[in-house]
Amino acid sequence: MTTTATAKNMSSTRPSDSLSNETLIGWLHQMMLIREFEVRTMQAYSNAHIGGFCHVYTGQEACAVGTIQSVNHDDPVITAYRDHGHALARGMDPRFCMAEMYGKITGCAKGKGGSMHMFDKPNWLFGGHGIVGAQTPVGAGLAFAARYEWEVLGTGAKKVCLCYLGDGALNQGAFHEAQNLAGLLDIPVIYIVENNGYSMGTSIGRGTTMPHDLCLKAKGYGIDNLLIEDGMDILKIYDLFKPFADNCREMQRPGFVDLHTYRYHGHSMSDPQKYRSKDEVKGVQERDSIDLLKAHLIEDRQCLTEDEVKAKQKEIRKQVRASVTFAEESAEPTPEAELYSDVYLNPEKNLSPLKDYHDGAPNALLDAQD
Amino acid sequence: MTTLQTHPAVVRDVEGLPSREGDRVIQFREALREAMEEEMRADERVFLIGEEVAEYNGAYKVSQGMLDEFGPKRIIDSPISENGFAGLGIGAAMYGLRPIIEFMSWSFSLVAADQILNNAPKMLYMSGGQWGCPIVFRGNDGAGGQLGSTHSWCVEALFSNVPGLKMAIPSNPYDAKGLLKTSIRDDDPVFFLESERMLGDKAHVPEEEYTIPFGRAALLREGDDCTLLSFGRPVHFCLEACDALEAEGVHCDLLDMRTIRPLDIDSIIESLQKTNRVVVVDQSWPFGSVASEVVTQICERAFDHLDSQPVRVNSDDVPTPYAKSLEQEYLPHTGKITAAVKKTLGLS
Numbered sequence: 001m002t003t004t005a006t007a008k009n010m011s012s013t014r015p016s017d018s019l020s021n022e023t024l025i026g027w028l029h030q031m032m033l034i035r036e037f038e039v040r041t042m043q044a045y046s047n048a049h050i051g052g053f054c055h056v057y058t059g060q061e062a063c064a065v066g067t068i069q070s071v072n073h074d075d076p077v078i079t080a081y082r083d084h085g086h087a088l089a090r091g092m093d094p095r096f097c098m099a100e101m102y103g104k105i106t107g108c109a110k111g112k113g114g115s116m117h118m119f120d121k122p123n124w125l126f127g128g129h130g131i132v133g134a135q136t137p138v139g140a141g142l143a144f145a146a147r148y149e150w151e152v153l154g155t156g157a158k159k160v161c162l163c164y165l166g167d168g169a170l171n172q173g174a175f176h177e178a179q180n181l182a183g184l185l186d187i188p189v190i191y192i193v194e195n196n197g198y199s200m201g202t203s204i205g206r207g208t209t210m211p212h213d214l215c216l217k218a219k220g221y222g223i224d225n226l227l228i229e230d231g232m233d234i235l236k237i238y239d240l241f242k243p244f245a246d247n248c249r250e251m252q253r254p255g256f257v258d259l260h261t262y263r264y265h266g267h268s269m270s271d272p273q274k275y276r277s278k279d280e281v282k283g284v285q286e287r288d289s290i291d292l293l294k295a296h297l298i299e300d301r302q303c304l305t306e307d308e309v310k311a312k313q314k315e316i317r318k319q320v321r322a323s324v325t326f327a328e329e330s331a332e333p334t335p336e337a338e339l340y341s342d343v344y345l346n347p348e349k350n351l352s353p354l355k356d357y358h359d360g361a362p363n364a365l366l367d368a369q370d
Numbered sequence: 371m372t373t374l375q376t377h378p379a380v381v382r383d384v385e386g387l388p389s390r391e392g393d394r395v396i397q398f399r400e401a402l403r404e405a406m407e408e409e410m411r412a413d414e415r416v417f418l419i420g421e422e423v424a425e426y427n428g429a430y431k432v433s434q435g436m437l438d439e440f441g442p443k444r445i446i447d448s449p450i451s452e453n454g455f456a457g458l459g460i461g462a463a464m465y466g467l468r469p470i471i472e473f474m475s476w477s478f479s480l481v482a483a484d485q486i487l488n489n490a491p492k493m494l495y496m497s498g499g500q501w502g503c504p505i506v507f508r509g510n511d512g513a514g515g516q517l518g519s520t521h522s523w524c525v526e527a528l529f530s531n532v533p534g535l536k537m538a539i540p541s542n543p544y545d546a547k548g549l550l551k552t553s554i555r556d557d558d559p560v561f562f563l564e565s566e567r568m569l570g571d572k573a574h575v576p577e578e579e580y581t582i583p584f585g586r587a588a589l590l591r592e593g594d595d596c597t598l599l600s601f602g603r604p605v606h607f608c609l610e611a612c613d614a615l616e617a618e619g620v621h622c623d624l625l626d627m628r629t630i631r632p633l634d635i636d637s638i639i640e641s642l643q644k645t646n647r648v649v650v651v652d653q654s655w656p657f658g659s660v661a662s663e664v665v666t667q668i669c670e671r672a673f674d675h676l677d678s679q680p681v682r683v684n685s686d687d688v689p690t691p692y693a694k695s696l697e698q699e700y701l702p703h704t705g706k707i708t709a710a711v712k713k714t715l716g717l718s
Contacts, residue, residue: 141461
């Protein structure tokens, strides 16, 4: 049976009430970190230190932080290419994230992936995927395996996998196949549509049917679904998402979340944004997710002061600047060591007519874990 | 030795493998099944998913009886949804399981191309060495017999172009079992190509445990006149060609490559040093084919040993036809192979 929950049917005690001040201050820190990180990302991109395609997360911070903080650290997470926010929310050291975009050997993927391929094994982040919708069957597979681990191997606890996608991915066949499999095989994957209203430059109504109620798309596959209309208020996200995710975990069933949000910048760094007005962007920014949480902590909970926020901002600026310095000062991967490594785990001879493959340098991110 | 045996005798093989002679004669499909069953008994992380693999007992009866032994959590019927279940397998492999993905036909893998080509073989590189993808994709490849052009795909040329994957193409039950066990144990994605036309082939498959390493060809016939090499079903066309040529006094080395990525180029060159002539038989279309690749590698590495231009025999360069007469002519059949060998010898 499918149910659509909204803010209306929430009880008077909110799940977020039980969150400690420290926890919420930590969330604010993460959101501010993502915001500041993307400022530096854009700067580095403009200065041609970062190449390729680059999609910043600014505006959507509450989505990644609010949902990831609703699950356990060893629940697998997978996302699309607008992935810096998820990486940082999962706990990736910003130095490794920035170094990846700089194409350095200290990057999380040793400079072989770039902006769209943030992977973090110690933090259970399975990428960073570039093809729209392609991560959705893989997300089903991660959740399938987690369930298999619990049910067949008997070595794990009940888990859920968070699989993020943009509203543009709703129209990819892969996503529909993934939903059908998840519904059919009782796979505990939660598809979180970060619905920012635009797939590249195409507004949602021009790209998908029934844009007024995306949950209908999950109902067709018998998947429990949840509408979160205010993706700017992290407490509301948590209040709705936490019990939803807990239920998916307990029932070992899939879920679908239509999470309304907004991106402040273009689809990618090369997007002139002619499809929307500056007023539209400005209007949304008046209810900014970071401002809302700040106000809650300062005014409602009175556990934080303006001065402490300023100090935090200063600390974060320093941390992000250090990540840029780290990226700048890190070495580039050398073709001798890295071009032909990490292609095969078992690099036998005669796999290529050009060269034999070999093992590469250890991944800095895995090293840091030890 | 029994007359039912359809597998080729072997002149030279990897050392230490059990004998191919004996009376434990089983079908190719049973050899595949034994490989999966043995690996599933040994490693609980291994599971099989595909269309009709469980309750129907396999569209081609490869997985017959496996549901009874392993249950529905490990032998999983999938809807007709290749992109979905191929991707599911990839996620499961990243997480740490050992999926076997059965495509009824590799022709149907084209709708899963993004998953099997973009995700499985590139995951290790894209993640900077953090996550590999230990997965086996297996199913029928090539013309199954009047199935028309959309159902008769030979994917070996197309897919072996992609770095990060391995590709095994057995020609007989004995090799099928040994190679599939190696594939399941390998940490990298393996594309395992079978043939509907060979699933009923019978041969002795020993009881004892064995695996066949990748990148090691088997020498099936021995001769000084020309090196003939192939993989998969066309190996049988080559054997017929060898018989016909031997009647005319022409003797070939026949190499069954068994895997094309890795490719045992060393054995090819070793044979060439003796014969100085080579014919490559490949059921892909000629343009950008496996044969093109093998001939190129030969020219790059052993040009001085050639007394005659290398010759390739492929399927004809047209969509696979339906009519029996056309399909038979289309394949890299015995007549094309004998003509090619004669060409290298200046006998045509």
